[in-house]
Amino acid sequence: MLGRATALRRGLQVAAGRTRGPDSGRGSAQPAGLDPALLGLLVCPLSKRPLRYEESSNELINEELGIAYPVVDGIPNMIPQAARKIEAEPPHPTGEESTQS
Amino acid sequence: MAASIGAAPCRTLFRRSCGKRLSAAWGLLGGARGLVAQGETHLGFQTVPEAEKEQRVYQVFESVAKKYDIMNDSMSFGIHRLWKDILLHQMNPYPGTQLLDVAGGTGDIAFRFINYVRSQREYRLRQKLKSHQNLSWQEISKSYQEEALKPLGGSQVVICDINKEMVKVGKQKAQLLGYTEGLSWVVGNAEELPFDDDKFDIYTIAFGIRNVTHIDQALQEAYRVLQPGGRFLCLEFSQVNNPLISRLYDLYSFQVIPVLGEIIAGDWKSYQYLVESIRQFPAQEEFKAMIEDAGFLKVEYRNLTAGIVAIHSGFKL
Numbered sequence: 001m002l003g004r005a006t007a008l009r010r011g012l013q014v015a016a017g018r019t020r021g022p023d024s025g026r027g028s029a030q031p032a033g034l035d036p037a038l039l040g041l042l043v044c045p046l047s048k049r050p051l052r053y054e055e056s057s058n059e060l061i062n063e064e065l066g067i068a069y070p071v072v073d074g075i076p077n078m079i080p081q082a083a084r085k086i087e088a089e090p091p092h093p094t095g096e097e098s099t100q101s
Numbered sequence: 102m103a104a105s106i107g108a109a110p111c112r113t114l115f116r117r118s119c120g121k122r123l124s125a126a127w128g129l130l131g132g133a134r135g136l137v138a139q140g141e142t143h144l145g146f147q148t149v150p151e152a153e154k155e156q157r158v159y160q161v162f163e164s165v166a167k168k169y170d171i172m173n174d175s176m177s178f179g180i181h182r183l184w185k186d187i188l189l190h191q192m193n194p195y196p197g198t199q200l201l202d203v204a205g206g207t208g209d210i211a212f213r214f215i216n217y218v219r220s221q222r223e224y225r226l227r228q229k230l231k232s233h234q235n236l237s238w239q240e241i242s243k244s245y246q247e248e249a250l251k252p253l254g255g256s257q258v259v260i261c262d263i264n265k266e267m268v269k270v271g272k273q274k275a276q277l278l279g280y281t282e283g284l285s286w287v288v289g290n291a292e293e294l295p296f297d298d299d300k301f302d303i304y305t306i307a308f309g310i311r312n313v314t315h316i317d318q319a320l321q322e323a324y325r326v327l328q329p330g331g332r333f334l335c336l337e338f339s340q341v342n343n344p345l346i347s348r349l350y351d352l353y354s355f356q357v358i359p360v361l362g363e364i365i366a367g368d369w370k371s372y373q374y375l376v377e378s379i380r381q382f383p384a385q386e387e388f389k390a391m392i393e394d395a396g397f398l399k400v401e402y403r404n405l406t407a408g409i410v411a412i413h414s415g416f417k418l
Contacts, residue, residue: 038285041259041300045293069295075268077288078295 034060034071044069045078061086142314145377154314159264161371162206162312166266168366169207170274175361176372184410185307188336189213191403191412192303196222196254201301201326203291203319204309205260206267208274208284215283218256253283259301261289262309292318296326303327307336311382320395327417333397339404339411340384346407354379385411 039053044062051060051069059068060076067083069076137143142151149157165172173181188210194200196218202210226244230236236244262268268286275284289295291306291313304323313319323333341347354376362372383391385402388411392400397415404411 035285037257042295043297045289045295048297075286075288079263079288079290080293
């Protein structure tokens with residue numbers, strides 16, 4: 001059944017004739033990238049300002065407020081409580097609770 | 102009814118259901134949907150601090166996520182599929198529509214939307230080809246190629262849910278069913294949507310808004326992210342108008358559903374919360390007034406299945 005679903009999916013993609021960036025469904029070997037179509041739509045839920053996508057740490061960063069929202073398995077987590085406060089030093093992988101405005 | 106379920110836990114179930122029946126009766130008589138203290142809100146028939154509700158609801162859905170679809174089918178005998186189909190028919194989206202499905206969890210509305218738009222596009226293509234009888238084969242193959250390149254005609258649906266587990270289940274379902282394009286998943290709070298103003302053509306929230314702590318905030322956010330001319334659609338459990346059906350429905354809700362929840366999902370409390378939260382949700386007219394307060398115009402509702410479920414619709418004009 002999984003084989004048929006994969007074949008179906010591949011068939012659909014071929015028919016579509018365009019690739020959609022990193023295919024986050026194809027097994028766990030793929031990096032969990034962000035869907036480019038979403039990037040244009042997303043803003044910070046707190047300040048409604050645009051976000052910057054950081055490839056290296058896989059996060060969406062709001063420079064003004066200094067917070068970063070994680071992207072897990074290609075799904076951005078835009079809950080303010082999940083955001084990490086960015087200090088001046090380079091980001092480290094552990095997440096922390098951000099302070100609410 | 103409890104006796105028919107099983108041997109061993111039967112007596113405890115019966116005793117538990119008696120207690121629940123009492124609280125249900127109190128709820129129906131005393132108007133448990135009455136006043137709560139400042140800073141408190143309803144969690145089913147309990148009263149909890151507002152800050153706690155979101156966390157508790159999150160836990161409920163986290164616990165039921167994997168069995169959510171099976172439970173929906175069992176509880177409603179599959180009728181929930183009809184309700185969602187009717188919602189889509191009322192929505193009647195055309196190719197090119199941008200849909201935001203909030204509390205979309207396992208993706209039922211989103212998948213139906215994609216199917217609908219796809220079949221609409223095929224239908225229009227067929228009509229177009231039929232009306233142009235003297236097309237050359239090159240033109241025909243070109244129009245089929247166009248259709249293959251953009252099977253959705255530019256439609257897109259963004260599914261937003263506050264619960265990571267539900268989104269995970271939904272994404273797996275999408276991959277299994279072969280929905281690859283036109284679909285985006287976001288974890289976000291309906292009260293604080295991570296989208297800019299005037300972005301979407303249609304906003305739907307199916308069986309989600311009663312779980313939101315501040316419904317008025319969610320409605321205001323809905324108004325904000327919709328484009329002018331955009332449509333708000335809410336499919337939600339509501340109050341039954343017929344007294345006989347209401348009695349049967351209450352019996353079914355409080356006696357059968359939590360038991361089903363225990364058997365199928367191993368979670369009595371979550372489904373107890375479910376049926377209680379349905380009773381706490383405002384009735385059709387009151388909810389309509391709340392939607393109007395948020396700024397929507399031409400707000401209407403239509404009852405399905407004698408009012409067990411209602412579809413509220415409003416426009417941002």
